[in-house]
Amino acid sequence: MGKRRWWVPVLTAMAVTATLPAPATATGVSPTSTTAASTDEAITDPIPEDPIRSRLGLVLEEYVQLPESEATPPATDPRLIRHNRINFIGEVPDESGRMYVPDLNGPLYLVDDADQHVYLDFAERFEHFFSGRGMGSGFGFVTFHPEFADNGVFYTVHSENEEAIENEEPTYPNQPNSVVQSVVTEWTADDPTSNEFTGTQREIFRFGFATYIHAVQQIDFNTTAKPGDEDYGLLYLAVGDGGLGVRSDVAQEMDNPAGKILRIDPAGTDGPNGQYGIPAANPFVDTADALGEIYAIGMRDPHRFTWDPEGDHAMYLGHIGQHAIEAVYEVQAGDDFGWSRREGNYEYRREDQCYLYPLPENDAEFGYVYPVAAYDHDPPANWPCDSDSGHAISGGQVYRGTDLPRLRGKYIFGDLVDGKVFYTEVDEMRRGEERAPLHELRLFDTDGNRLRMTDFVGDGRVDLRFGIDSNRDLYLLAKSNGTIWRVVDTRQGPGSEVTGRVQQNLVAHYDFEYPFAVDGARESDLGSSNTLLTLINGGEDMRVADGAFPGSNNAIQVGQxxxxxxxxxxxxxxxxxxxxxxxxxFDAFNGTEGATVMGWFKMTGENPAPDSNTTDPDDYYNAVGLAGILSGTSDGHEVRALLELIDVDGELRLVALGRRIDGGASQTFAASQDWRELLPQDEWVHLAATFDYTRGTMALYRNGKPLRGFYTNPGDPWEVDGTGTSATNPRGLKIGGSFPQNDRERNPCDCRMDSLMFLDTAASGATIAQQYRRFLHH
Structure with a gap:
């Protein structure tokens, strides 16, 4: 069986046991509407529109892979056990062309024409350095003073442990029971041109957090400010809420740094510790009981910010949400983004972690600023509503370069977990107006192959970040394999692989290109049901690099x-x-008048397989499981619609087998042609089975063409009366063998499968033929 590493779990791995997890029942207030008119009506889908799948794509060329690194102390959280933990790439502002890359585990690299050097190692430099717990702990960020070429000054932020908390005085009182501190340091290099740091350092800011999450993320200078500008030489600090916002108003409190963006003058001395200054133009300098450093408030986890190098030089922030909304904000002095009373454009209630609520009628009184772009999590239907569904925004960059004209004026960012890359048009991101439409970009390698970031990194969790150089060239980087890619071109990709006729009835679709980032033993659904598929027993190892059609890169291997x-x-x-x-x-199959099961199949082993339930070595199963929809009262074997190989009068045949009424009789339509001709060894074949329950008819198709066949049961076993199936939801799907609850073995298929589709209609022959052609020529 082919194996490919795809996933590092976000939470404790959920092992496949004798019974697959049932869809979760949400706790808290039951939702009643997605467009609620009352503030007591929960919103289950706050952003119903999905990102637009653009045909525009980025061409990625590998720039450099940086060395493996480990956390200090050694991590136990799988999310921290990666190739390394690189989290940004930028260019040293000295016209040398050198790029800098911080690694949360300690090293600061300089990269010159892909030649890499460790410039400074924080794990070695600081006795209390800490990166072993928390997604942002460690050496978080570095930014170089705009006059670094002359003064050699740069700034960093890193984490220190509880021993440091006991012995070091914070700039402002630590959060109660702090476990980690963020420390901002100023460095002055003896020789700015050197590839290894020597020089002096001084601490300018220290603050402790009560959890290992949401500490100080990015620190940076406004790259658009010029000498003489108000903002020139001022340092911005993106300070998270320390994980306390879910149960407190800490991000709204003006007497502490948590949940804020701060702006300080590192050359000044009138700050609380005398190590930095407070700019007189800051918005809350004259506000009683407010920290003068505060630039904006109301943030949970301000991840990455940047400035548009053209126009009004707007500042954009990628803000990681709590449970539902990933947002882009335009940041201005004095803004309040509302956390934890708001998440995105919605009311957040601490007592209900599953849902958001409409804004109150008097919302304008609070003066909150809402996102200029956003997307929601859309957790799978059978995933606990209060669990991490694997989404977090990775703030990006505005492209204003000249080499890639199709990207000009676009803010390019992504989801750091699953690796999807998005863009919005800057001129459509307007404060106080409708959110700008999101577009999902395609990705290509330099050979023209369409890939996803999960393909580039070989892992279902990407840990994606973005960077930029002085030419405005874009870079993408991933912790999962420690690689950095440069965007070297754009190209138009093909259209959707799913036809419009199929899409309108596509309840479930698994193409095995979208491993669920939280649990690599699950596959995300591209159909309307949004239902996770479990890869049973083999988990992530079942994914293989073998596509059935152009543009497909992966399939699953099933077998004995x-x-x-x-x-x-x-x-x-x-x-x-x-x-x-x-x-x-799967309520679309409740009472349905028709169904279609189709997909790509390739026989790769011995079929039918030896019967493992007997001691006779010559005893073989009398069926080979392909794919089917279970009935509403199934024991895991009875089906509503099934594509399979079964014994018909002593001969194995490709069949469509269906049941209209729960517990009722089934009917079978068998292909006349020898199954070994229909499914030759090691050859991809597209099969489809259709079921019209109102007329009692079935059909089989191979590579878009109907197959001759016959019904095996005389009369009317379905008891056709012109209506659909029983008014029950299916108990699930079975793929590659019987009993998806995994309590017994029967009818395995030693084969590979790709792009499995389940429709709530009996698709016509023309629809199936069109879909087959679309796979080959989309």
């Missing part, structure tokens, strides 16, 4: 593992819920 023992270890996939409501997200 140990034919001599009924050990319940066969590789298969499925969804299972034997609760009274079945799989609620």
């Amino acid at each position: 593992i140990d034919p001599e023992n009924a050990g319940n270890d066969d590789w298969k996939a499925g969804i299972w819920d034997d609760g009274p409501e079945g799989v609620a997200s």
